[in-house]
Amino acid sequence: MEAAAIRFSDTVRGEVQGDVLVVIIENPPVNALSVDVRAGLVAALDRAAGDAGILGLVITGAGKTFIGGADIREFGQPPVEPILPAVIERLEDSEKPTVAAINGAALGGGLEVALGCHYRVASSAAQTGFPEVKLGIVPGAGGTQRLPRLIGIPAAIDLIGSGRSVKAKEAHVLGLIDEIADAGTVEAALVAVRRLAGRDPRRTGQLAVPATDSAAVEKAKTRILAKARGQEAPAEAIRLIEAAARPLAEGLADERATFLKLRESSEAAALRHVFFAERQASKVEDLEGVPPRLVETIGIAGLGLMGSGIAVAALSAGYRVVGLDRDDEAAARGRERILGLLQKNLSAGRIDQAMFDAQESRLSVTAADADLAPCDLVIEAVFDDLDVKIDLFRRLDRVIRPDAILATNTSYLNPDEIAAATAHPERVLGLHFFSPAHVMRLLEVVRCARTAPDVLATGLAVAKKLRKLPIVTGVTEGFIGNSIFSAYRREAEFLLEDGALPHEIDAALEDYGFPMGLFAVYDMAGLEIAWARRKRQAAKRDPSERYVEIADRLCEAGRLGQKAGRGWYAYPEGKRQVDPVVTEIIVQCRAGKGITPRSFTATEIVGRLLAAMAAEGRKLLEDGIAARESDIDLVMINGYGFPAHKGGPMFVATQTPR
Numbered sequence: 001m002e003a004a005a006i007r008f009s010d011t012v013r014g015e016v017q018g019d020v021l022v023v024i025i026e027n028p029p030v031n032a033l034s035v036d037v038r039a040g041l042v043a044a045l046d047r048a049a050g051d052a053g054i055l056g057l058v059i060t061g062a063g064k065t066f067i068g069g070a071d072i073r074e075f076g077q078p079p080v081e082p083i084l085p086a087v088i089e090r091l092e093d094s095e096k097p098t099v100a101a102i103n104g105a106a107l108g109g110g111l112e113v114a115l116g117c118h119y120r121v122a123s124s125a126a127q128t129g130f131p132e133v134k135l136g137i138v139p140g141a142g143g144t145q146r147l148p149r150l151i152g153i154p155a156a157i158d159l160i161g162s163g164r165s166v167k168a169k170e171a172h173v174l175g176l177i178d179e180i181a182d183a184g185t186v187e188a189a190l191v192a193v194r195r196l197a198g199r200d201p202r203r204t205g206q207l208a209v210p211a212t213d214s215a216a217v218e219k220a221k222t223r224i225l226a227k228a229r230g231q232e233a234p235a236e237a238i239r240l241i242e243a244a245a246r247p248l249a250e251g252l253a254d255e256r257a258t259f260l261k262l263r264e265s266s267e268a269a270a271l272r273h274v275f276f277a278e279r280q281a282s283k284v285e286d287l288e289g290v291p292p293r294l295v296e297t298i299g300i301a302g303l304g305l306m307g308s309g310i311a312v313a314a315l316s317a318g319y320r321v322v323g324l325d326r327d328d329e330a331a332a333r334g335r336e337r338i339l340g341l342l343q344k345n346l347s348a349g350r351i352d353q354a355m356f357d358a359q360e361s362r363l364s365v366t367a368a369d370a371d372l373a374p375c376d377l378v379i380e381a382v383f384d385d386l387d388v389k390i391d392l393f394r395r396l397d398r399v400i401r402p403d404a405i406l407a408t409n410t411s412y413l414n415p416d417e418i419a420a421a422t423a424h425p426e427r428v429l430g431l432h433f434f435s436p437a438h439v440m441r442l443l444e445v446v447r448c449a450r451t452a453p454d455v456l457a458t459g460l461a462v463a464k465k466l467r468k469l470p471i472v473t474g475v476t477e478g479f480i481g482n483s484i485f486s487a488y489r490r491e492a493e494f495l496l497e498d499g500a501l502p503h504e505i506d507a508a509l510e511d512y513g514f515p516m517g518l519f520a521v522y523d524m525a526g527l528e529i530a531w532a533r534r535k536r537q538a539a540k541r542d543p544s545e546r547y548v549e550i551a552d553r554l555c556e557a558g559r560l561g562q563k564a565g566r567g568w569y570a571y572p573e574g575k576r577q578v579d580p581v582v583t584e585i586i587v588q589c590r591a592g593k594g595i596t597p598r599s600f601t602a603t604e605i606v607g608r609l610l611a612a613m614a615a616e617g618r619k620l621l622e623d624g625i626a627a628r629e630s631d632i633d634l635v636m637i638n639g640y641g642f643p644a645h646k647g648g649p650m651f652v653a654t655q656t657p658r
């Protein structure tokens with residue numbers, strides 16, 4: 001018998017399947033809980049309550065998502081009735097069973113809707129989670145009060161405090177969902193409604209918070225707060241969860257007030273900026289409708305630290321990988337390095353044995369260029385020397401197919417010069433990975449002068465499959481990230497000459513939200529490569545430009561960084577310590593330039609560094625190297641530790657009165 005179709009709102013429709021009302025939310029692209037969806041759900045509940053022929057309701061989403069959460073685009077506008085907490089309360093208080101058929105992502109408000117239901121069925125591919133803290137807020141429709149009632153306080157602190165998603169299997173173990181149904185979530189939900197009909201519904205809000213030992217709570221809190229880097233939302237989420245044992249109405253009121261307060265915070269505005277920026281980044285206007293080429297096999301030339309990381313990222317994404325190195329021994333070493341990283345994923349439980357075996361089976365290594373002939377894309381990650389790269393591209397140009405793509409991973413060399421070494425420069429682009437390449441999300445996709453549009457589109461598609469964050473950049477020394485980093489480093493060294501000290505600058509940056517100060521990062525990376533580059537550039541340096549010699553003096557004194565036991569800091573027993581010898585070197589350099597030093601507040605220090613980053617960003621925009629301000633923000637957040645909850649240097653500049 002054809003199910004009777006009912007329209008509850010523009011985005012919510014129903015089907016009466018026998019004696020059960022199936023409510024389908026259809027609000028592409030992610031079934032966000034817009035005001036029309038909320039109104040539709042209320043209309044469906046009213047319909048079920050008033051129809052004796054209906055035993056209960058199933059709530060599900062159309063497409064691949066259950067409900068992707070509240071509509072973030074509605075933030076910043078006054079809430080419109082019916083607000084989500086009221087809709088969820090109606091679901092929970094329903095006299096008739098309400099069952100969530102979680103067909104895909106149930107995130108934020110979407111998971112809160114599911115928690116308001118009396119029972120939850122999910123497909124094994126469904127992901128569930130409370131990502132609100134990643135937007136600088138806390139769940140605002142009962143998540144902090146209902147989740148601990150279902151899974152306990154420690155697990156609730158972990159999930160809501162981290163914002164991480166969990167697959168259906170883990171959610172089932174936690175007790176977040178009641179059943180995994182792969183043969184059809186709606187079908188399983190219909191059975192559940194009929195089984196629950198006439199019985200006392202299990203209302204999450206009425207459950208008691210399971211007793212918890214304080215040690216587990218403290219452990220969960222410590223882990224979350226250690227990563228919060230001064231952000232307010234994780235701490236507030238923890239406070240609300242810990243207090244969940246109080247009467248539900250009281251907890252919900254506190255949660256709602258906290259959510260509304262945080263939603264208006266500068267942190268939340270910054271994180272919303274980042275959220276939408278990430279989705280804008282891969283939109284390149286003249287690529288609209290340009291199909292990427294098919295890439296199944298990726299060649300990686302150079303299996304050192306970077307090359308092996310790229311190989312692991314490619315194997316993890318399902319690509320076949322052919323690794324090339326200069327001779328059989330180097331190739332074998334590269335293979336061991338790659339398998340070692342895969343083994344780490346296996347030991348950490350990120351992959352299982354079957355996935356490890358499948359990935360290993362897709363890897364081959366060689367010392368013969370000709371073995372790269374089947375590759376659809378070859379990425380070079382050899383020593384960052386122009387002659388070496390040009391020679392390699394000349395050789396590869398002769399062995400790979402004319403439609404195959406060549407990518408250079410160079411950080412500082414000019415990819416146009418490398419492309420010119422080939423007979424087909426239109427098939428060359430840059431793919432600038434950040435080390436470790438199998439971990440860092442950021443990938444600068446370098447559009448060379450001659451890069452063909454579909455080659456660029458292919459670079460973006462591969463980046464997405466590698467689960468990277470691709471940012472398109474034009475050709476300039478250092479592309480976007482290292483250009484801004486150089487400006488930031490220059491300004492920091494100007495500050496040293498003007499009177500600040502390394503540890504004062506680092507403390508100001510860490511207090512602002514950077515995980516590690518600039519000079520500490522410098523020591524960790526080592527000072528030698530930058531020193532060698534400065535010496536190479538010395539002859540062509542513009543004498544009228546301010547040049548700070550402090551770093552050169554340190555390197556000449558053998559202070560090459562943490563590995564050398566001393567750099568900008570001393571490292572007695574490996575512990576970073578301010579070193580009066582460095583202070584003395586800085587004092588000498590100031591005197592040598594006749595500079596009278598002055599002290600700087602942390603605010604002044606951060607202000608000057610942010611201004612230097614923003615100024616360089618504006619230059620990159622004017623020169624067409626960066627396509628939009630938000631791309632620059634994403635590069636600095638994902639490649640250089642800029643705190644996401646500040647939004648990035650260009651976002652901060654728009655918030656700072658000029």
Ligand code: T1G
Nearest residue numbers: 029030032068069070071072073108109131139140141279
């Ligand atoms: N609101 C508005 N637009 C959204 C959205 C949302 N929640 N989620 C995604 N979009 C847009 C996105 O900008 C893009 O737009 C398009 O949908 C496809 O997104 C009450 C207060 C669901 C896993 O944080 O994690 O609920 O670029 O490319 O890869 O307590 O979207 O096409 O114009 O990411 O398939 C909490 C955020 C909100 C989830 C799907 N929820 N979204 O991934 O598509 S706060 C979230 C995602 C909340 C409650 C609180 C992902 C996805 P455009 P996409 P995808």
